[in-house]
Amino acid sequence: MKKLLALLLVLTMTFSLAACGNKDKEKTTPSDNDKTVTDNGDKDQDKDKDQTADDEKKVLRLLDVTNIPKLITWQSTDNISFQILGNVLGGLFIKGVDGTPKEDMVDTYKVSEDGLTYTFNLKKGVQWVTIDGEPYGEVTANDFVFAWKKLLDPAEAAQYASLFETCAIKNGATAFKLQNEIVTYEKNDKSLKNLKVEDYEDTDEATAKEQYDEAKKALEEKVTTLLADLEGTYGSVDKAKEKLVELVETVAISAEDDYTFKVELDAPVPYLIDLLCFPALFPANEKFYNEVGADKYGKSAKDFLYNGAFIFKEWKISERHYLVKNENYWDAENVYLDAIDSRVIEDANNDTRVNMYLDGQVDRAPLAGENVDKYGNRPDALLLPESGIQYLQINPWNGALTPARKVLQDVRARKAINMAIDKSYITDIVLKNGSVPTDGFVPSGFVASANHDGKDFREVAEDLYGGGKGYNTYNPEEATKLWNEAMNDLGMTEVTIDLMLGGRENDKKNATHIKDEMEKNLPGCTVEISTIPWGERLDRTAKGDFIMNWTGWGPDYPDSPTFLEIFTIDSEYNNGKYNNPEYDEVLKSAKTGELTNPSRAKERFEKLVEIEKILLEDDQAVIPMYQQSRLLLCNPKVKNMTLQQSGADYIYKWVKFE
Structure with a gap:
């Protein structure tokens, strides 16, 4: 087991090191002609008087296409919020340029011989600061205890409450x-x-x-x-x-004193330090939270405290996200950037994003569709493989019993949907950015087994079950057959299935293709596409208020359960309420039970491969679509901008201009 998990960590490091040469290198070379392009009308009035023009500062200029739903560690669930939280807050650890954890709020720490007790000694004198950069008070161990316990407050309905199980906290x-x-x-x-x-x-x-x-x-x-x-x-x-x-x-988390935070576990978790880089486990100041009030906390940039490398200075919905360097950050002297200036243009299409990059207004732009052919061979174009999976979340069991849910409760119908869609059209025609179709849920190249000659999860799945590319692969004839059988047994001739998605250009193209494929290959099926704003879609998904939802998942830590545990019955991300006790039991044992014994590492790996087969081939509880990749135009003058494999995508603390 130790060898296996060590290998997992090595693989994570390898991914990240490759990222330094190939990843999302952001471009910022401010010049006299490249000023802030955000035009908010009263923009200049809102800036602090001591804030000089962007072209006189070291400013990374980006473009966001969605708004930030929440700025609360225990409530946030999306990569947009985590990107901000991961840079304005400091956790116990922070991901380095190479993707490995580095001490942040932690000064020193020790782990007991049995791997069950972690004692973290915090840096003394580290300050919380307000939006104006004014010190508010020291960061203490109680700030971690308070924020972590908020995850378990039912009034918060925190979807990451499952971290207490994932971390095996006593x-x-x-x-x-x-x-x-x-x-x-x-x-x-x-x-x-x-x-x-x-x-x-x-x-x-x-x-x-x-x-x-x-x-x-x-x-x-x-x-x-x-x-x-x-x-x-x-x-x-x-x-x-x-x-x-x-x-x-x-729950065994405690503040032994102001600077000593103790965590006790039920079972060793070798990737715990990686998990502590995750924003959901970052601190919050209880006194400030109570002063501001639960209704206001984290709803604006001023109703929040900062202890990270940057302060969220401006939060203008659909206009601008502006971060400035936190001069009171404990390591401020090693933070190179003065600011990160992100325009917010909701659902901006790829042409808009590419043109803004070519005009020097922003410092990176993704390439998709025709722009891959136009610009994909430029020297500043970089291909970045990822470990994220895009998929169709289906909801047969959660919510009122509609005709669509009745159909989706039949496993034959779920399998038919997966078999009906030619996923290569999305990756090869719509995206053309290196993403690859998949009918599996644990990505290729993510985790490997020393007990299987270093083969990764997908390779072992191929050896055991022929599941290298996944299960129930594209087969329109079989899809039609299974669909007709399900509909006939239900006594139904037609059904309308709603597909919920955001407004991004590629999402709309993908949804249109899915609609065409399903309506062509599944007789009597009509797909209605609903374009829903990002924040509302997250809220509806959490409530189970959807039938099919286009979404994605990236790893929180370097092991396959980070993908598979989404579908346990207790998972807050199991929005369709898939329920298979055998599946849940294996995951529980693999995370905190008997399968964690080092002598059972080979069996553990194979059991996890087996339950992915149950999830997909037997039950088809989710419709995987593709493993993500990014093709970007990136300014080569920006260094140390590594695409992280978990947590916040980018850690701006390390970014420098050549």
């Missing part, structure tokens, strides 16, 4: 389980109360009222069961919440 899994039960009950109860007959339309098979009655009955049964479980164990929901408060107090 008593954390028990607290997380109860938190999840309470949150699941309250979400379903709210859905039941909000259910309306107006949400349904008459079809040939059933009237709107009949569909509403069926959906209401199913939700009532679910809510009744969930409530009975809580009342049977704790007496009431309120008493369950009281018990959760007691359990959270027993």
